[in-house]
Amino acid sequence: MGRSLGVLVVEDSEDDALLVLRELQRGGYKVDSERVDTAAAMQAALARRRWDIVIADYAMPTFSGLAALQIVKDSGLDLPFLIVSGAIGEDTAVEAMRSGAHDYLMKGRLARLVPAVERELREAQVRRERKQAEESLRHAERLAALGTFAAGIAHEINNPLAAIQMTARHGLKVNGNPQEVETILREIVEDTERCGRIVASVLQFARKQPSTKAPVPLAEVLQAACARTQTYAREGQVRVELHVPDLLPTVEANATELEQVFINLITNAVQASRAGQTVVVRAERLADRVRVRVEDHGQGMSAEMRAHALDPFFTTRASEGGTGLGLSMVHGIVTGHGGKIDIESQLDRGTTVTVELPYSEARNQRGPS
Ligand SMILES: Nc1ncnc2c1ncn2[C@@H]1O[C@H](COP(=O)(O)OP(=O)(O)OP(=O)(O)O)[C@@H](O)[C@H]1O
Ligand SMILES: [Mg+2]
Incomplete structure (x- = not known):
């Protein structure tokens, strides 16, 4: 059994679509496809399921290859996009590639289609893997940053906490001298207030607000x-x-x-x-x-x-x-x-x-x- 391939064909001509699909089958793919020729139908097809590749005609009566390309871009999907067109001048081809199409081919010469599809699938896979690696790196970095941040908070709260402890210990030794007890309690209140301010600034940081100055x-x-x-x-x-x-x-x-x-x-x-x-x-x-x-x-x-x-x-x-x-x-x-x-x-x-x-x-x- 061949490799399965989900192909979204953007093409107004049923016959031309069939030519493309037949070429892919000859190349050993088990093709699962849908043909669309309007923006709305294309958007619906993209939303309905996952595709491996989009193959689009360049010019159609009510749609175009470049408009289809824009829809793929807007969808945020990283889908290989090939243009297969009847008559495409060099300028148009260059423009299509510049807009982000991965390759363009002539309808009469589809021998290059299967190698182009294979190459684009491979490259899309490489891009996916790279993205995944980047995401897990970002995740690891976020965790590391969070660790540093948490340690930083602990560090800052430790200072007033140590002071509170020391003051309270001192308080235990003063034998009820009211004036000294008052001073000690005042110091403890100030240090707990300081802890409160630190917590408030941490919360502000967590809400991503810049610290107020x-x-x-x-x-x-x-x-x-x-x-x-x-x-x-x-x-x-x-x-x-x-x-x-x-x-x-x-x-x-x-x-x-x-x-x-x-x-x-x-x-x-x-x-x-x-x-x-x-x-x-x-x-x-x-x-x-x-x-x-x-x-x-x-x-x-x-x-x-x-x-x-x-x-x-x-x-x-x-x-x-x-x-x-x-x-x-x-x-x-x-x-x-x-x-x-x-x-x-x-x-x-x-x-x-x-x-x-x-x-x-x-x-x-x-x-x-
Ligand atoms: N005034 C100083 N005199 C001598 N060494 C200092 C001085 N300030 C900092 N250091 C050195 O720099 C190191 C880092 O200081 P830092 O304040 O970042 O951490 P710490 O004081 O070791 O730990 P913590 O601040 O959590 O109590 C200290 O361990 C010490 O070796
Ligand atoms: Mg220090």
């Missing part, structure tokens, strides 16, 4: 980040000093994300520092942007470590629960705000991370109003 007073963001890392730093006996000039402009930013940037940088600096050392956070205004430096005198990085520091999942702190996502998130947020990040580091000398962010258009923080 507004003019943000950078000084307040830096103060909040220092406050959020205070307990952690105190635990390691590291001081965090903040130097902000009086008139620091606003930056066009998402405040939660920006706070994340500095919390990460300060946390890294504290982790690299030894007991008794100081981490300095210094902001300064330049002509068209602000620069913030986070400087520590701790363990520093080798050139090799420095080269990979921004890579997602690069960490030398895996045993202490580091995910290696902090700096890659920082990098993503800073570049997403039109800014840049630079890391200078020397082993056993310390590290300075510099973040530069453009001013917001509305320079509404030039001075107190």
Whole structure:
């Protein structure tokens, strides 16, 4: 039994259609076909079942090969399309090929038909396989991206969670001193609010909305980040000093994300520092942007470590629960705000991370109003 072939023939002449089908049968195909000669009939035939190939006449009284080709294209089906025509000039043939027909043949000379069909079926198969491979690659990439994204969320929520835990533990030791208990509860409330903001920004990201930006007073963001890392730093006996000039402009930013940037940088600096050392956070205004430096005198990085520091999942702190996502998130947020990040580091000398962010258009923080 021959290979089966579903052929949609676009042809007004029954006889010409038969000639084509007979040639295919001679070539060993078991042909299953339908003949149409109007756009409506063709659309209905395409919708009804799957075809292997379309063979169309070039000129018909009420339809044309090029119009048929357009219908196949509009359908989104990747179907081999051959034109078999009585009289087709070279120009017309070129035009047909340019429009996407896979081959054209003369009605009187159908010897080339079977090889052309075979070749087009093979190529369509190759295209299908390639498309499938691309789709599974995209799927794998999406999964990988999702994994990174999920790890990123876990990482960001871990920071305030650790702070809440530490504050609550401290609370257990203060023996009911009402003022201290109040301070502790306030810190816990602030950290849970921070978790809530992170979740909200994740949900926004999931809905594919760009993060909302507004003019943000950078000084307040830096103060909040220092406050959020205070307990952690105190635990390691590291001081965090903040130097902000009086008139620091606003930056066009998402405040939660920006706070994340500095919390990460300060946390890294504290982790690299030894007991008794100081981490300095210094902001300064330049002509068209602000620069913030986070400087520590701790363990520093080798050139090799420095080269990979921004890579997602690069960490030398895996045993202490580091995910290696902090700096890659920082990098993503800073570049997403039109800014840049630079890391200078020397082993056993310390590290300075510099973040530069453009001013917001509305320079509404030039001075107190
Ligand atoms: N201030 C710093 N001093 C020395 N090394 C640093 C400093 N900041 C980052 N690094 C190095 O870069 C690596 C990556 O930092 P990143 O913040 O991305 O992840 P992490 O701190 O290891 O983990 P996580 O942020 O999840 O706690 C760190 O493991 C560390 O080796
Ligand atoms: Mg980190």
